[in-house]
Amino acid sequence: MLEIEGLCLRVRDRKLFGNLSLRLAPGERLTVQGPSGCGKSSLLRAVLGFLPPAEGTVRVAGKILNEHSVWRLRPQMAWVPQEADLGPGSVREALDRPLAYQANRHIRRDEAQRLEWLEALSLTPEILAQPTENLSGGEKQRIALVAALQLRRPLILLDEPVSALDEDNRARFARLLRQQEGQSLLAVSHDREGLGLGERFLHLGEVE
Numbered sequence: 001m002l003e004i005e006g007l008c009l010r011v012r013d014r015k016l017f018g019n020l021s022l023r024l025a026p027g028e029r030l031t032v033q034g035p036s037g038c039g040k041s042s043l044l045r046a047v048l049g050f051l052p053p054a055e056g057t058v059r060v061a062g063k064i065l066n067e068h069s070v071w072r073l074r075p076q077m078a079w080v081p082q083e084a085d086l087g088p089g090s091v092r093e094a095l096d097r098p099l100a101y102q103a104n105r106h107i108r109r110d111e112a113q114r115l116e117w118l119e120a121l122s123l124t125p126e127i128l129a130q131p132t133e134n135l136s137g138g139e140k141q142r143i144a145l146v147a148a149l150q151l152r153r154p155l156i157l158l159d160e161p162v163s164a165l166d167e168d169n170r171a172r173f174a175r176l177l178r179q180q181e182g183q184s185l186l187a188v189s190h191d192r193e194g195l196g197l198g199e200r201f202l203h204l205g206e207v208e
Helices: 040-048 070-076 091-100 111-120 125-129 137-149 167-178
Strands: 002-011 014-024 029-033 055-060 077-080 155-159 184-189 200-203
Touching (some): 002 040, 014 055, 029 040, 040 077, 040 155, 040 184, 070 077, 077 137, 091 125, 091 137, 111 125, 111 137, 111 167, 137 167
Parallel strands (some): 029 184, 029 200, 077 155, 155 184
Antiparallel strands (some): 002 014, 002 055
16 A cells, blocks of 8 residues: 655755655554654655655555655545644534545545544534534544544554543544554554554664
8 A cells, every 4th residue: 555665855954764665555554653853744744745755755556656646646545633723613514624625525424424433532423513623632633533534545644643632532542443444554653652553663763
């Protein structure tokens, strides 16, 4: 699903890391760990096509990611950011908004599935009517996961996705992700225990 070969990233002439190679097969889960500032979030930006490599290649579904292919390959991915910007309006409107995009208009809104995911994340149906500005950081992270799951993309990217969650909600978050069969998952985290998915680990500190 994802292949990275000899990747080097630079931001404002600063080298974040170099010679990074990894492979993520369909349904496989990998967490990249490392200290703040080592380039974890930048790695996800590179996979999404927002940060071009200084060296190396990124392949998604066997195709090289570049300025010509990014718009065809980005619909293969869903992103769960650390600080989710859900936009204005209610939570229901925030969840509906991505489904109105051209790339997602084939996806049918499944209210029953949303409610099932919300319950799995210890969120009540009433939260759908709440203004997004009233949500806590932890609620936003869980809603961002629901927003990503509803797109049913084969590759999910997560940036410190449980940083605002307590131990119980971290376990719920991980349990829901484990139930998503066939989806590949690339997460970045400073937590040495990862997301609790039984995932593989890569330490950016071990990359040149």
